[in-house]
Amino acid sequence: MIKIAFFTLLTLAFFYIIWINNVFAPHETYEMPVQYQKIAEDERYAKEGKQLFEQNCQACHSVRYDAVYPSAVQANPNLKALQEQYGKVLPKDVYESAFYTELSQLKESFGKVPPDLSTMYIARGKEYLFNFILEPQKVLPGTSMPAVMTGRPEETAKIISYLRSVSEPPPSEKAKRTLMGIATIAYLVVMGVLIWVWRAKILKRMGLH
Numbered sequence: 001m002i003k004i005a006f007f008t009l010l011t012l013a014f015f016y017i018i019w020i021n022n023v024f025a026p027h028e029t030y031e032m033p034v035q036y037q038k039i040a041e042d043e044r045y046a047k048e049g050k051q052l053f054e055q056n057c058q059a060c061h062s063v064r065y066d067a068v069y070p071s072a073v074q075a076n077p078n079l080k081a082l083q084e085q086y087g088k089v090l091p092k093d094v095y096e097s098a099f100y101t102e103l104s105q106l107k108e109s110f111g112k113v114p115p116d117l118s119t120m121y122i123a124r125g126k127e128y129l130f131n132f133i134l135e136p137q138k139v140l141p142g143t144s145m146p147a148v149m150t151g152r153p154e155e156t157a158k159i160i161s162y163l164r165s166v167s168e169p170p171p172s173e174k175a176k177r178t179l180m181g182i183a184t185i186a187y188l189v190v191m192g193v194l195i196w197v198w199r200a201k202i203l204k205r206m207g208l209h
Helices: 001-019 033-042 043-056 080-085 092-098 100-110 122-132 155-166 171-205
Strands: none
Touching: 001 092, 001 171, 033 122, 043 155, 080 092, 092 100, 122 155
């Protein structure tokens, strides 16, 4: 029983390290002046940040959690009908299938479809986003992203405030992901215990336990 408990804890620790606090992932550090950090963390700037996003970023990027899609997709008359059918936030597979042409055109222009930014705040943090949006070539040499916000740090911080405000998925999708995560971890733990028990039985039959 002690061995089973130890193996279970070891499994949980492994997935914590790999999935939640990945010590093997690169951890770059970026500077961000305090006054702009305060703007990025203040939800009062999110509304203005959304307007700035639509003016400067929406030509290429989407924020699916907020039903903000690239300009070419927004101009497609089928979007409204699909949103009436599936809700404002389209399922990813529906979105990619229905607007394949528009996304392919973006891919031709930039080499790949510009990423959806719904979770970019959580994935990269405000410091990275601040530096990348201001000077994309400095942070990621060779990137196809244009430097449309260079010299506009305050507006950039407001865009980050907007991205921060939408970084959580819609309640229905969040609940689905939480349930899937719990089910996956539970499955792995149960399978680990069963394998350990099976191993113990085999060793006992062989006289090695």
